[in-house]
Amino acid sequence: MIDLNKKEIKNIKHKKARESGAQKFLCIVLACIVAFVGIVCVCVNNRNKTLLEAQTSSTAGESNDSQNATTTVPPKQETTESTSSKVPESTEAETDAASVNKPGTIDNPTIITISETDWHLTLVNSGYRIPSDYEPDLVYVCGSSERLDKKVAEHYEKMYAAAEKDGIKLTPCSGYRSYELQERNYNRKIEFFEGQGFSTEEAKVKAATIIMPPGSSEHNLGYAMDIICVEEWFEGTEEFKWLQENAADYGFIMRYPKDKQDITKVIYEPWHWRYVGVETAKELKASGQVLEEYLGVS
Ligand SMILES: [Zn+2]
Structure with a gap:
């Protein structure tokens, strides 16, 4: 085992x-x-x-x-x-x-540049406007608180002095206006017409006949002076008569005549005098044209 x-x-x-x-x-x-x-x-x-x-x-x-x-x-x-x-x-x-050949519109204006040589022929209206940042070289005129473009002021001073010799006082009432002030005034006018029952578009057009849109006023350029400030009565004054006879000799025109409102689209303003140069002012006085017609711009 x-x-x-x-x-x-x-x-x-x-x-x-x-x-x-x-x-x-x-x-x-x-x-x-x-x-x-x-x-x-x-x-x-x-x-x-x-x-x-x-x-x-x-x-x-x-x-x-x-x-x-x-x-x-x-x-x-x-x-x-x-x-x-x-x-x-x-x-x-x-x-x-x-747009150089076509005028701008109130809603789509042509922004212009100012010619150095032909600056005095600068056309501004609802369709043609200066840039919002345009700053003219301004000076006070005739000891007043109103300013004009320096190039224009010297001509206004000469005209003022000539009128004074004739016993006429061309009191500077409203010269240069800033773009911003123009904008405020214009917008206020639009609101006024809207308050009257007009549509915004209608209100814009109506407002522009009285207060130009910003950049489209000759006051924004510093080329124009409202004289005396009596507005509707100004037509019957000695000052107005003197200006009608003599302003062209100093290069100024009444920019918004009574019978050209269909072209200027601005109400009759006998107090508003604009510098265009002596030669042009005399031509316009002789032809009865407004600046738009003279420049061939409808
Ligand atoms: Zn004016």
């Missing part, structure tokens, strides 16, 4: 040894497989990583490219924009060019 047991034990040991050998072998094989798989995985992983990096870098490159593309696109967009902005520009330019 003991031998048998020993044999059995031996057999068992051998069997176990074989089994453990086989197990070891299997373990080694498994380990090898695992190692191989591991190596393969690492390789694959590395490969994937490399690929990923390559992809990432290429994506980054693409991103850069796309960024480049994006930066290329904006210029394109900019180009498109600039092209599209050029279109309105050219349209604007065309509009500007066209």
Whole structure:
């Protein structure tokens, strides 16, 4: 029993040894497989990583490219924009060019630039306006608190002195007015007409016959003086008679005559005298034209 047991034990040991050998072998094989798989995985992983990096870098490159593309696109967009902005520009330019020949409107006036040489012929009305930032070189006239453009003031002073010699006092009542003051006065007049039941558009037009829109008044230029301030009675005064006879000799015209209201779109203002230069003033006096007619602007 003991031998048998020993044999059995031996057999068992051998069997176990074989089994453990086989197990070891299997373990080694498994380990090898695992190692191989591991190596393969690492390789694959590395490969994937490399690929990923390559992809990432290429994506980054693409991103850069796309960024480049994006930066290329904006210029394109900019180009498109600039092209599209050029279109309105050219349209604007065309509009500007066209508006030189076409008078502006009360809602879309032509903004003018003042000629250095022909400044005295500057036409302003509802359709033609000076820029809001225009600042004339102003001086006080005849010891009054009223100002005119320096170039005009000297002519007013001469006319004033000449009238004074004839016993006539051409009291400066209202000379230069700022753009802002003109705007306030004009808006107040619009409100007045709106209060009378007129639509805003109608009120604008009606207001402009009495108070010119900002930038369209000769007072904003500093080229005109309202004389004496008696307004509707001024027509019957000695001062008015004197001006009718002599103002042209000093370069002044009555800018808004009674019979030209359909052209000037401004009420009859016998008190409003505007400097246009002696030559033009005499021509206008002789022809009976208003500045719009003289300049060929309807
Ligand atoms: Zn006036």
